[in-house]
Amino acid sequence: MISTLDAVLLFLAGGDGKSGYDIRRLFQSTPLGVYSDSPGAIYPALARLETRGFFSSKAETEGRRRRVYRRTRAGDVALRGWIAAPIARTPTTRNAEELDMRFVITAQFVSWGEAKRFAARCEKAYAADVEALEAFLADHGQDMPRASRAALDLGIRNYKTRLRWCRDIIADKGVGK
Amino acid sequence: MISTLDAVLLFLAGGDGKSGYDIRRLFQSTPLGVYSDSPGAIYPALARLETRGFFSSKAETEGRRRRVYRRTRAGDVALRGWIAAPIARTPTTRNAEELDMRFVITAQFVSWGEAKRFAARCEKAYAADVEALEAFLADHGQDMPRASRAALDLGIRNYKTRLRWCRDIIADKGVGK
DNA sequence: GATCACATGTAAGAAGTTACATGATTCT
DNA sequence: AGAATCATGTAACTTCTTACATGTGATC
Numbered sequence: 001m002i003s004t005l006d007a008v009l010l011f012l013a014g015g016d017g018k019s020g021y022d023i024r025r026l027f028q029s030t031p032l033g034v035y036s037d038s039p040g041a042i043y044p045a046l047a048r049l050e051t052r053g054f055f056s057s058k059a060e061t062e063g064r065r066r067r068v069y070r071r072t073r074a075g076d077v078a079l080r081g082w083i084a085a086p087i088a089r090t091p092t093t094r095n096a097e098e099l100d101m102r103f104v105i106t107a108q109f110v111s112w113g114e115a116k117r118f119a120a121r122c123e124k125a126y127a128a129d130v131e132a133l134e135a136f137l138a139d140h141g142q143d144m145p146r147a148s149r150a151a152l153d154l155g156i157r158n159y160k161t162r163l164r165w166c167r168d169i170i171a172d173k174g175v176g177k
Numbered sequence: 178m179i180s181t182l183d184a185v186l187l188f189l190a191g192g193d194g195k196s197g198y199d200i201r202r203l204f205q206s207t208p209l210g211v212y213s214d215s216p217g218a219i220y221p222a223l224a225r226l227e228t229r230g231f232f233s234s235k236a237e238t239e240g241r242r243r244r245v246y247r248r249t250r251a252g253d254v255a256l257r258g259w260i261a262a263p264i265a266r267t268p269t270t271r272n273a274e275e276l277d278m279r280f281v282i283t284a285q286f287v288s289w290g291e292a293k294r295f296a297a298r299c300e301k302a303y304a305a306d307v308e309a310l311e312a313f314l315a316d317h318g319q320d321m322p323r324a325s326r327a328a329l330d331l332g333i334r335n336y337k338t339r340l341r342w343c344r345d346i347i348a349d350k351g352v353g354k
Numbered sequence: 355g356a357t358c359a360c361a362t363g364t365a366a367g368a369a370g371t372t373a374c375a376t377g378a379t380t381c382t
Numbered sequence: 383a384g385a386a387t388c389a390t391g392t393a394a395c396t397t398c399t400t401a402c403a404t405g406t407g408a409t410c
Binding site: 030031034094097100103104106107108112115133136137141145146147148149150151152153154155157158161162164165169174175 | 207208211270271277280281283284285289292310313314318322323324325326327328329330331332334335338339341342346351352
């Protein structure tokens with residue numbers, strides 16, 4: 001089993017490979033910045049993945065010191081396995097960001113069509129979440145303090161936003177067209 | 178400094194106090210379930226907070242074995258400090274859930290009016306996030322693969338949802354009225 | 355020649371995860 | 383009595399955080 005960060009690293013370091021520093025800069029300069037750019041997170045993660053055989057690395061000799069990691073065949077397999085895993089559980093709150101990453105990586109690493117099918121699966125999960133939260137609100141809304149009710153409402157709105165996004169993806173609408 | 182989980186524990190164990198098991202059940206049975214209900218997370222956290230003087234605990238003698246934690250005066254101060262802290266950083270992606278908790282705890286522990294003021298501060302943070310992401314999309318949208326653009330779009334929509342929610346709170350609209 | 359940015363790494367500590375251990379109490 | 387559930391805790395492991403250490407190449 002690989003973590004979300006592992007998957008992102010494997011994804012980024014395909015083709016020509018990437019150094020730890022390259023990845024840190026990507027995390028700093030793009031909205032990928034959800035992940036920590038701290039060296040204490042990146043370098044050990046790369047080293048671990050190499051130990052597990054998912055990366056091979058080469059120290060560049062000319063110019064600046066630089067160790068370039070490149071995804072191996074085994075790394076390919078691991079990444080494909082991560083993509084194919086079932087959508088863990090609802091409520092999805094905690095893995096929402098992981099699902100987003102999976103969408104992007106699936107589109108790039110497999111195909112847009114497959115990413116759309118994944119979005120369709122996400123849609124179902126989000127719909128279940130909305131239903132569960134709305135049921136909870138109907139059951140306990142009256143007994144809850146105002147602020148808790150409001151927070152629950154925010155949760156519902158968040159899932160509905162995701163739901164609509166999935167539908168737009170499936171229908172080829174919006175920015176992602 | 179206390180963590181978000183610490184704050185939630187301190188918040189829940191006011192008044193009559195709560196046992197670790199009580200808290201685990203709360204995390205299991207309500208959409209508070211964002212937090213882990215594993216004993217290996219809860220019990221050590223309670224013990225740590227007691228060591229720091231934010232809880233006092235008493236083992237109940239009659240009936241089932243049960244250790245009840247209760248927030249101390251120092252715990253009160255710590256929780257108030259947590260509430261009053263500045264909104265860490267934008268992008269807010271990573272602390273969004275923390276902000277939600279802060280809203281609820283502020284409303285219950287301080288006042289609804291204070292929670293509204295907090296929502297107003299959140300609104301500013303989310304607005305800044307939307308602006309930053311839209312600028313990034315305008316700058317790099319063309320060069321990005323379709324799926325990345327779509328993911329960025331989702332990020333923007335998520336922040337806008339939060340933005341609208343804050344405005345509704347401030348205007349006393351919606352479920353939280 | 356000094357300083358800044360590049361680049362990699364490690365060390366110490368905090369916290370969460372899964373799994374296990376243990377025993378009391380209530381229910382049937 | 384036996385089983386299920388209540389309830390607390392610990393152990394081993396993994397990973398992340400902050401901070402430090404180190405050295406090279408580019409820039410002024």
